[in-house]
Amino acid sequence: MRQRLSHHVNGQRLWDRLMLLANYGARADGGVDRPALSDVEAEARAQLIGWGRELGLQPFTDPIANLFLRLEGSRPDLSPVLIGSHIDSQPTGGKFDGAFGVLAALEVIEAIRASGEQPLRSIEVVAWTNEEGSRFAPGMSGSEAFAGVKPLETLLAVTDAAGCTVREAAERVLARDVDVPQRPFGWRPAAFVEAHIEQAPLLERAGVPIGVVTGIQGTRRYRVRVRGEAAHAGTTLRAERKDALMAAVRMIRAIDAVASDPADVMLTVGMMRLTPNAPSVVPEEAYFSIDLRHVDDAVVDRIDAEIRRIVADECGPCSATLDQIAHAPSLDFAPQIRAAITTAAEAAELPAMPIYSAAGHDARQLHYICPTGMIFIPCRGGISHNPAEWAEPDHVTAGARVLADVTMALASQGDEGAGRA
Ligand code: HGY
Ligand code: MN
Ligand code: MN
Numbered sequence: 001m002r003q004r005l006s007h008h009v010n011g012q013r014l015w016d017r018l019m020l021l022a023n024y025g026a027r028a029d030g031g032v033d034r035p036a037l038s039d040v041e042a043e044a045r046a047q048l049i050g051w052g053r054e055l056g057l058q059p060f061t062d063p064i065a066n067l068f069l070r071l072e073g074s075r076p077d078l079s080p081v082l083i084g085s086h087i088d089s090q091p092t093g094g095k096f097d098g099a100f101g102v103l104a105a106l107e108v109i110e111a112i113r114a115s116g117e118q119p120l121r122s123i124e125v126v127a128w129t130n131e132e133g134s135r136f137a138p139g140m141s142g143s144e145a146f147a148g149v150k151p152l153e154t155l156l157a158v159t160d161a162a163g164c165t166v167r168e169a170a171e172r173v174l175a176r177d178v179d180v181p182q183r184p185f186g187w188r189p190a191a192f193v194e195a196h197i198e199q200a201p202l203l204e205r206a207g208v209p210i211g212v213v214t215g216i217q218g219t220r221r222y223r224v225r226v227r228g229e230a231a232h233a234g235t236t237l238r239a240e241r242k243d244a245l246m247a248a249v250r251m252i253r254a255i256d257a258v259a260s261d262p263a264d265v266m267l268t269v270g271m272m273r274l275t276p277n278a279p280s281v282v283p284e285e286a287y288f289s290i291d292l293r294h295v296d297d298a299v300v301d302r303i304d305a306e307i308r309r310i311v312a313d314e315c316g317p318c319s320a321t322l323d324q325i326a327h328a329p330s331l332d333f334a335p336q337i338r339a340a341i342t343t344a345a346e347a348a349e350l351p352a353m354p355i356y357s358a359a360g361h362d363a364r365q366l367h368y369i370c371p372t373g374m375i376f377i378p379c380r381g382g383i384s385h386n387p388a389e390w391a392e393p394d395h396v397t398a399g400a401r402v403l404a405d406v407t408m409a410l411a412s413q414g415d416e417g418a419g420r421a
Contacts, residue, residue: 031387094389211376
């Protein structure tokens with residue numbers, strides 16, 4: 001009987017590559033700081049291209065620098081199966097967020113090579129541009145451009161804190177690509193599967209190595225700009241100040257209160273910039289982020305209305321603008337992909353459980369254009385977006401094994417089964 005592809009997955013090779021990729025943007029504390037479209041990410045991207053070429057894969061890119069490594073199938077005319085994730089990280093990132101999904105996908109190709117098989121459909125390993133949204137906000141620019149969720153020009157015009165646009169940064173990365181042809185957007189994969197660490201503690205607590213991801217919770221993201229007036233900290237009576245920070249504090253305290261019910265509302269003010277940010281000057285401007293998430297869209301919408309009211313009500317003598325920079329409803333992944341993941345885990349005798357994703361992923365955008373699913377593995381304590389992020393080698397191997405068998409099942413489907421496994 002023909003061996004399952006997962007039999008050819010080499011966990012040690014995958015682990016070694018994970019540890020090597022973590023050197024690009026390595027932090028002294030063991031974490032990773034690999035901003036989207038930065039030089040360190042471009043070097044990590046070049047490493048991926050090198051590994052791909054050693055495997056005989058054809059690299060491709062596109063106008064926003066998404067990276068694809070293509071293994072030709074016996075029917076190259078059929079739409080390919082895409083597998084992968086992202087290699088950019090948060091400033092306080094870990095070794096596994098994103099990188100695990102890209103390198104597990106590369107390990108699937110290694111396993112196919114070792115098996116001597118050729119899939120019917122082509123398979124492409126993908127590393128999406130700017131999933132994290134820390135340098136260029138909001139995130140998922142690459143997968144949104146690919147899926148046509150937002151116009152390319154809008155995504156390319158986004159600037160980082162230094163005023164560099166995505167366009168300028170992407171051109172800098174693309175200029176390093178030698179013999180990496182660009183492809184236009186507009187084509188649809190047969191399916192997309194993303195392996196990722198859970199970034200929460202449920203799998204670890206359950207002692208289960210494989211999560212069959214059922215969907216992703218909804219979200220709204222905002223930027224609030226509060227404008228007041230710079231003044232002397234020693235001579236200006238508080239009653240006469242237009243203190244942008246104190247207005248922002250009032251807003252955030254009120255928003256924190258409305259977001260405390262229900263208890264699983266995820267509300268984060270993670271970024272704040274003060275101007276002039278000088279100890280003896282009353283702040284003239286406070287610019288801050290709001291990241292709101294919940295599985296029930298009605299809860300997100302209710303809190304959205306409260307946030308808008310609070311920003312208007314708590315201005316005091318200042319003025320404020322609120323811009324919603326992202327809005328995505330909760331989603332449920334394709335049943336046929338979830339079934340394929342469940343089947344692969346069972347065949348590999350790996351315990352698996354359904355699980356909802358509290359974190360956002362590029363799979364959201366692909367879900368809008370093709371059958372999409374995700375495979376989770378546990379991470380220690382559910383810690384992520386933190387240098388202490390960690391996954392166990394056995395779980396890394398297990399995730400790659402399930403990804404291998406799911407990918408092969410999807411890539412074996414002819415016209416009639418596109419995306420059906
Ligand atoms: O924020 C997120 O959910 C993702 O990890 N970037
Ligand atoms: Mn991620
Ligand atoms: Mn992340």
